[in-house]
Amino acid sequence: MDDLVKRVLNGDRRAAARMISLIENDEEAKNELMSKIYPCTGHAYIIGITGSPGAGKSSLTDKLVGEIRRGGLTVAIIAIDPTSPFTGGAILGDRIRMQSHALDAEVFIRSMGTRGSLGGLSHATNEAAKVMDALKKDIIIIETVGVGQSEFDIMHIANSTLVVLTPGAGDAIQTIKAGIMEIADIFVVNKSDLDGADRVKMEVEVMLDMKQIDGWRPPVVPTVSLNGKGVQELWLKIMEHKSFLESSGLLLKQRKKRLREEVREIVEHEIRKHVWTAVEKSGEMDKLVAQMMQREMDPYTAAKRLIAAHLQFR
Incomplete structure (x- = not known):
């Protein structure tokens, strides 16, 4: 384990x-590994890219990485793919769209399946980002699944969140309805060479005008991921947002808040794992289900009984 950490x-x-x-x-070794690398993390800047399926997130990420590398910075990419609820497998196909960086030693690409997690992120995404941080990558890009209204998890990991919209699919209005407006630090109107791109940009600008904004107003950046048009401007806007967070002290507040949330999530995960491991070994669940099927017990009482039995409190 020590050798793995050292490497x-x-x-x-x-x-x-x-x-x-x-x-x-x-x-089992996971927690100890994370503890060992933690002192060497906290340096990378994390960019989250979210938006509906087919918005061109992977192609946009590919072009954005090229722009970042031209500036001499190192990059890690976490591409999240949906896991099949039937087979448990995932296509992990985003690497196909990033082949131009496959041979670049300073670009690390990792595809991960959601494995049942909601919110468009894998449960292990935050921890994987820490590994890439310890690997001394300057920028970490997390590209989410793109599952509409459950995309909000990315805001708890990324420092700058990009919401990618496209013309012709009602994306702008749907995004506004879904509440994703709230998580965007930068809006990207991708495929802006298509008809309707100007309308999407205008709709977002109108919604921003109607919203009371204190501090950072999310810019709306048109891009064409096919040829890279607008990607340089997008990177400059990301760096502007980073400077804003640093100068206003919000980056420090953001990190403190997320550490608090991370501890809570770890506690919840460990308790859930502890309880279900004990329940599966004991065979209690089959008995409780049989009682519930006969309406001799309800699910709430069953849950309380398991908690009391395995966590020593009521």
Whole structure:
């Protein structure tokens, strides 16, 4: 384990991939590994890219990485793909759209399945980002699944969140209805060479005008991921947002808040794992289900009974 940590801290990509696999599989060594690398994290800037399926997030990410690399910064990409509820598998196909960076030693690409997590993110995404941070990557890009109204998890990880819209699909109005307006630091109107792009940009600007904004007003940036048009401006807007967060002290507040939330999430995860491991070993659930089927017990009483039995409190 110490050797694995040492290799990650020395920039070994294979070791980083191995560590992320251990994290995804929730191996027993995971918590100790994360504890060991934690002192070497906190330096990377995290960009979240979200939006509906087919908005061109992966192609946009590919072009954005090219712009970042031209500035000499190193990049890690976490591309989240939906996991099949039937087979448990995921296509993990986003690497296909990022082949132009596959041979760049300073670009680390990792595809991850959601494995049942809601919100368009894998449960292990935050921990994987820490591994990439420890790998000394300057910028970490997290591209979410794109599942509409459950996309809000990204705002709890990313420093800057990009919401990608496209013309011709009612995306702008749907995004406004879904409440995704609230999480965007930057709006990207991708495929802006298509008819209706100006209308999408105008609709978003009108909604921003109607909203009371204190501090940062999310810019609306048109891009064409096919040829990279507008991507340089997008990168400049991301850096402007980073400067705003740093100068206003919001970046520090953001990180403190997220550490508090992270501890809460770890506690919830560990309690859930502890309870269900004990329940599965005891075989209690089958008995409780039989009682509930006969209406001799309700699910709320069953849950309280399990909690009392395995957490020693009522």
